[in-house]
Amino acid sequence: MSSIWNNRISISIFGEVQAPAIGITIDNLPAGEYINTEELTAFMKRRSSKIMGDGCLYENTVPHIMSGVINERTTGMPLCAFLQNTPKPVVSDNNNITMRTGHADYTGAARYKGFCDVRDSVSFSDRLILPICFAGAVCAQILQRRGIYTGAHILSIHNTKDNPFDPVNVNRDAVLSVRNKDFPVINDRRGWSMAENIRKAAEAGESLGGVIECAAVNVPAGIGSPVFDGLENNIAQLIFAIPGVSGLEFGAGFSAARMTGSQNNDDYYVNEHGYILTKTNHHGGVLGGISSGMPVTLRVAVKPPVPTKNPLGEAFNITNACCVPELVPCVEAAVNIALLSNMLNYPDFC
Numbered sequence: 001m002s003s004i005w006n007n008r009i010s011i012s013i014f015g016e017v018q019a020p021a022i023g024i025t026i027d028n029l030p031a032g033e034y035i036n037t038e039e040l041t042a043f044m045k046r047r048s049s050k051i052m053g054d055g056c057l058y059e060n061t062v063p064h065i066m067s068g069v070i071n072e073r074t075t076g077m078p079l080c081a082f083l084q085n086t087p088k089p090v091v092s093d094n095n096n097i098t099m100r101t102g103h104a105d106y107t108g109a110a111r112y113k114g115f116c117d118v119r120d121s122v123s124f125s126d127r128l129i130l131p132i133c134f135a136g137a138v139c140a141q142i143l144q145r146r147g148i149y150t151g152a153h154i155l156s157i158h159n160t161k162d163n164p165f166d167p168v169n170v171n172r173d174a175v176l177s178v179r180n181k182d183f184p185v186i187n188d189r190r191g192w193s194m195a196e197n198i199r200k201a202a203e204a205g206e207s208l209g210g211v212i213e214c215a216a217v218n219v220p221a222g223i224g225s226p227v228f229d230g231l232e233n234n235i236a237q238l239i240f241a242i243p244g245v246s247g248l249e250f251g252a253g254f255s256a257a258r259m260t261g262s263q264n265n266d267d268y269y270v271n272e273h274g275y276i277l278t279k280t281n282h283h284g285g286v287l288g289g290i291s292s293g294m295p296v297t298l299r300v301a302v303k304p305p306v307p308t309k310n311p312l313g314e315a316f317n318i319t320n321a322c323c324v325p326e327l328v329p330c331v332e333a334a335v336n337i338a339l340l341s342n343m344l345n346y347p348d349f350c
Helices: 037-045 105-111 126-144 172-179 188-203 231-239 253-258 324-343
Strands: 004-007 009-015 021-027 064-067 079-084 149-157 210-217 245-250 268-270 276-278 296-302
Touching: 004 231, 004 324, 009 126, 009 324, 021 126, 037 126, 037 324, 079 126, 126 149, 126 324, 149 172, 149 188, 149 324, 172 210, 210 324, 231 245, 231 296, 231 324, 245 253, 296 324
Parallel strands: none
Antiparallel strands: 004 009, 009 021, 021 079, 064 079, 149 210, 210 296, 245 296, 268 276
16 A cells, blocks of 8 residues: 655655554654644544534544644654544454445455455545645645645535636635635535535435535746646645545646637736736646646545445445535645645745
């Protein structure tokens, strides 16, 4: 299992979901950065959607920082944090594994020759995203002190759609306003409709997927590299580490395939402050793997959780009929990590 992401900033996940603890080590963070633990706690608690009730709540969601921070300042040494778990008994018979549809039970057993932990397909559990979410919360604070803000919202759940971000004019206030909501949508009425649809699906033993839209504002031009180390590449690696993600697009994304070249083209202009910007933002703020100075915009498709029954007809207890709301901060976290990693090469960043 690849548990290390190394791209200027290095993050390494350790532990297993049913082991005593899981955690993360973050290396190469700038020294002397102020880390507000209350803000970290608030970010991590966004994994629980109050509007959806107890089914989305997670215990022990706030990691304990073991090293790398003294007096709320980063030391330049690796920042290590862990979360305590409530272990389950080890199942002795690794050959007696229920192959649940929609899970990685079969593929994990095939990959690891039947020796992977069978206590809940733990190598593929969504709880392992919590350490990455924590790393993104740390990176968010460092970016925000440079004026860079990332925010995400639920763009759609099943067939119910929220208002999208303005890809050209989305700003700090827009991303912060939706970030502070119990149910992260721009149009609250649409949000209540989404929540009601999720409840109805749960009552019927069904589940729903959706789309998360994310925007990063005030990202300067020139962040990233072409070909294999592009800003989009780095974001995509981290986005696809989130369980349940099935698709990703930047800017106009797949809609660009239905446009002509002149429709998809983003014309440049110089604004009143002397900055070079584009009149439209079909490119999503990234060209040739490098930021253009426009908002970085992306959309993430999230598949429905597994159905209530497997091929053998055995029922599974699904406590959450839709994982889209709880993955909103995870998408933000992935973008924050990739942005900060690329920002370290930016002149005079530190």
